[in-house]
Amino acid sequence: MRIVPVHLGSRSYSIKIAPGLLRRLGPECAVLKFGRRCAVITDTNVARVHGAIARRSLIRAGFEPVLTAVRAGEKAKDLKTAQDCYDRLAAHRLERGSFIVALGGGVAGDLAGFVAATYLRGIPFVQVPTTLLAQVDSSVGGKTGVNLRAGKNLVGAFYQPRLVLCDLDTLQTLPDREFRAGLAEVIKYGIIRDAAFFARLERDLDGILRRRRTALAPVIARCCEIKAEVVARDEKEGGLRSILNFGHTIGHAIENSAGYGTFLHGEAISIGQIAAARLSHAVSGLPEAELRRIVDLFRRAGLPVTISLNSRQRKKVLDAMRLDKKARDGEIKFVLARRIGRVEWGRAVPEQSIMEVLRR
Amino acid sequence: MRIVPVHLGSRSYSIKIAPGLLRRLGPECAVLKFGRRCAVITDTNVARVHGAIARRSLIRAGFEPVLTAVRAGEKAKDLKTAQDCYDRLAAHRLERGSFIVALGGGVAGDLAGFVAATYLRGIPFVQVPTTLLAQVDSSVGGKTGVNLRAGKNLVGAFYQPRLVLCDLDTLQTLPDREFRAGLAEVIKYGIIRDAAFFARLERDLDGILRRRRTALAPVIARCCEIKAEVVARDEKEGGLRSILNFGHTIGHAIENSAGYGTFLHGEAISIGQIAAARLSHAVSGLPEAELRRIVDLFRRAGLPVTISLNSRQRKKVLDAMRLDKKARDGEIKFVLARRIGRVEWGRAVPEQSIMEVLRR
Numbered sequence: 191m192r193i194v195p196v197h198l199g200s201r202s203y204s205i206k207i208a209p210g211l212l213r214r215l216g217p218e219c220a221v222l223k224f225g226r227r228c229a230v231i232t233d234t235n236v237a238r239v240h241g242a243i244a245r246r247s248l249i250r251a252g253f254e255p256v257l258t259a260v261r262a263g264e265k266a267k268d269l270k271t272a273q274d275c276y277d278r279l280a281a282h283r284l285e286r287g288s289f290i291v292a293l294g295g296g297v298a299g300d301l302a303g304f305v306a307a308t309y310l311r312g313i314p315f316v317q318v319p320t321t322l323l324a325q326v327d328s329s330v331g332g333k334t335g336v337n338l339r340a341g342k343n344l345v346g347a348f349y350q351p352r353l354v355l356c357d358l359d360t361l362q363t364l365p366d367r368e369f370r371a372g373l374a375e376v377i378k379y380g381i382i383r384d385a386a387f388f389a390r391l392e393r394d395l396d397g398i399l400r401r402r403r404t405a406l407a408p409v410i411a412r413c414c415e416i417k418a419e420v421v422a423r424d425e426k427e428g429g430l431r432s433i434l435n436f437g438h439t440i441g442h443a444i445e446n447s448a449g450y451g452t453f454l455h456g457e458a459i460s461i462g463q464i465a466a467a468r469l470s471h472a473v474s475g476l477p478e479a480e481l482r483r484i485v486d487l488f489r490r491a492g493l494p495v496t497i498s499l500n501s502r503q504r505k506k507v508l509d510a511m512r513l514d515k516k517a518r519d520g521e522i523k524f525v526l527a528r529r530i531g532r533v534e535w536g537r538a539v540p541e542q543s544i545m546e547v548l549r550r
Numbered sequence: 551m552r553i554v555p556v557h558l559g560s561r562s563y564s565i566k567i568a569p570g571l572l573r574r575l576g577p578e579c580a581v582l583k584f585g586r587r588c589a590v591i592t593d594t595n596v597a598r599v600h601g602a603i604a605r606r607s608l609i610r611a612g613f614e615p616v617l618t619a620v621r622a623g624e625k626a627k628d629l630k631t632a633q634d635c636y637d638r639l640a641a642h643r644l645e646r647g648s649f650i651v652a653l654g655g656g657v658a659g660d661l662a663g664f665v666a667a668t669y670l671r672g673i674p675f676v677q678v679p680t681t682l683l684a685q686v687d688s689s690v691g692g693k694t695g696v697n698l699r700a701g702k703n704l705v706g707a708f709y710q711p712r713l714v715l716c717d718l719d720t721l722q723t724l725p726d727r728e729f730r731a732g733l734a735e736v737i738k739y740g741i742i743r744d745a746a747f748f749a750r751l752e753r754d755l756d757g758i759l760r761r762r763r764t765a766l767a768p769v770i771a772r773c774c775e776i777k778a779e780v781v782a783r784d785e786k787e788g789g790l791r792s793i794l795n796f797g798h799t800i801g802h803a804i805e806n807s808a809g810y811g812t813f814l815h816g817e818a819i820s821i822g823q824i825a826a827a828r829l830s831h832a833v834s835g836l837p838e839a840e841l842r843r844i845v846d847l848f849r850r851a852g853l854p855v856t857i858s859l860n861s862r863q864r865k866k867v868l869d870a871m872r873l874d875k876k877a878r879d880g881e882i883k884f885v886l887a888r889r890i891g892r893v894e895w896g897r898a899v900p901e902q903s904i905m906e907v908l909r910r
Contacts, residue, residue, distance in 0.1 A: 206861075235866075248907075269629055269632070269633050269636075272629070273629050273698075276629075276698055276704065276705055277698060277699065277700065280698055280700035280701065280704055280873065282701070283873060300754065307707070308668070308705050308706060308707055309705060310703065310705075310706075311693070311695065311706045311707055312708070313701075323671070329879055333671070335671065337635065338637060338640055340640035340641065341640065343671075344636065344669065344670060345636055345668050345669060345670075346668060346671045347667070347668055347671055347672070347707060348671055390559055405623070473641060505801070512643070515645060516856065549715055
């Protein structure tokens with residue numbers, strides 16, 4: 191088992207990475223001395239595959255779990271669904287010492303995390319991410335939230351889990367498209383922080399795509415390490431943490447303006463990262479050869495690297511960017527790469543350059 | 551002007567108490583270097599009386615405020631109304647540097663505070679409490695939240711304002727019943743922390759009831775000081791902070807089971823404090839003479855001190871108590887007074903004693 195510590199003072203926690211961890215959910219929670227009552231928040235798809243195992247493990251360890259399955263997909267990440275979860279928790283009489291298990295992908299994690307952050311002004315929660323995207327990204331770092339019609343994650347809280355369990359077995363049953371979408375975040379860590387890791391991905395991509403546990407374990411651990419290090423230095427995104435948003439400003443805007451469901455998050459930020467890399471080449475000195483390596487790796491991973499937009503759609507994307515949480519007085523700030531492994535953040539870019547990149 | 555500092559490290563802030571502060575809202579916010587856009591969240595009643603003054607002051611100081619008036623009363627404190635507020639903020643393009651002004655009583659403050667705590671994972675907010683209850687209690691200390699059908703404040707966040715402005719002039723227009731309800735929290739501070747303050751209230755009650763500014767200013771300042779001191783020592787209610795809940799366990803339960811609107815919060819916790827004082831006399835050694843002084847002071851303040859419940863209603867109150875946020879594994883913990891000015895907390899009380907007190 192690999193263990194990645196996240197150092198956040200009194201709110202520190204561990205990310206555990208291994209096969210078979212879901213079956214150990216109960217004993218792992220027992221160590222943390224939570225109250226007996228708990229809720230597993232998941233979606234209907236994940237509930238079918240993993241729900242019973244999670245429940246049984248908790249019951250065997252002496253807990254009294256209630257399982258709440260929200261509908262699968264991004265649309266469940268809204269206040270209406272949060273309200274349903276709260277009502278379930280209250281009906282099951284969860285108290286301050288009780289805890290929530292977030293079981294599933296990014297949607298379940300973000301939603302369950304937000305519910306945990308706000309129910310009784312915060313109760314403990316444990317992340318059990320079952321997708322690659324959630325294991326390397328959304329389950330680590332304490333960003334929780336739900337969507338508004340106006341945009342993704344516009345409502346939320348910074349709230350750290352007490353434990354993250356990444357079970358490598360759960361990745362084996364993922365649909366191919368979803369697994370590949372997760373790789374978009376994996377590649378991101380190489381671009382923003384670790385050129386050697388990027389080179390390793392170029393080398394080991396085939397084994398990763400075949401989902402060999404021996405190939406996956408070190409890759410997931412390294413992603414979590416990088417994210418943990420960045421978050422420990424800047425939990426609330428005052429500065430450094432924003433590098434994790436590489437490709438996300440444009441990516442989120444594409445996701446928003448295309449309507450939820452057209453692209454998977456990983457696909458949208460794949461396109462977003464390519465756009466950010468092109469911007470980086472144009473204004474931050476990213477060498478052409480490195481731009482090409484970036485485009486190649488996304489392409490080999492089976493991820494979309496371009497999108498064709500008409501002028502009305504481009505305008506819509508730009509409008510969505512202006513509402514991005516990272517905007518300030520309407521000015522859009524970017525994370526740009528100077529080299530693979532080295533980025534700068536808070537860079538204002540003229541709208542004209544953005545439009546040019548979107549035109550490609 | 552009286553200024554009470556709240557010491558919470560990097561989240562420290564000031565409570566300012568004086569007449570005429572609402573007109574200075576704009577300049578006071580300008581000092582804090584917020585972004586230009588802001589939202590004033592208030593209710594329709596308060597908007598009519600104070601909305602224009604707040605708006606004008608903000609505009610004159612260079613801000614771009616949008617005013618959102620929710621319906622008056624406890625029913626506005628729900629997730630549906632929070633959703634409406636979020637949508638307004640997004641439509642007005644509030645960003646991370648933007649801020650929210652909570653203008654009104656406890657409902658506006660709790661709701662606006664929760665919205666501020668969760669919009670974009672938290673933006674700054676300023677409390678401008680316009681009721682006595684809000685000035686001495688809900689606007690200080692960072693508890694924010696909304697209600698569920700299952701109970702009050704079951705969803706929320708600990709989130710500190712950046713400034714609190716208590717304008718003594720706004721108390722002059724309060725309906726008598728609402729002003730008296732606020733006194734229930736004022737008296738509470740004497741019972742839990744300051745016997746001399748309790749004696750001062752016994753002495754000065756007439757001037758306070760006549761709302762003389764010279765009588766009110768030191769009373770409000772002392773309440774805020776006590777609350778600030780308690781919150782600074784125990785922000786997230788690990789222990790000491792729970793003394794602020796004296797009378798609230800039973801009070802909330804009465805409020806819940808009677809249905810919102812039957813009692814004002816202050817009235818319910820007046821009854822709750824009397825019940826807690828009786829329990830204190832029964833199990834914590836509160837002398838009979840002090841119990842009588844407590845009952846007398848609430849009565850002189852024009853507050854309800856008894857409630858008549860049939861056995862079905864008593865059962866309902868007890869059930870509501872079990873869902874209280876302070877319950878643990880179904881056990882109900884109380885704050886009890888040993889003397890006026892000195893309380894103990896976390897005291898488990900047999901249900902029989904609670905039922906006996908409710909039967910009075």
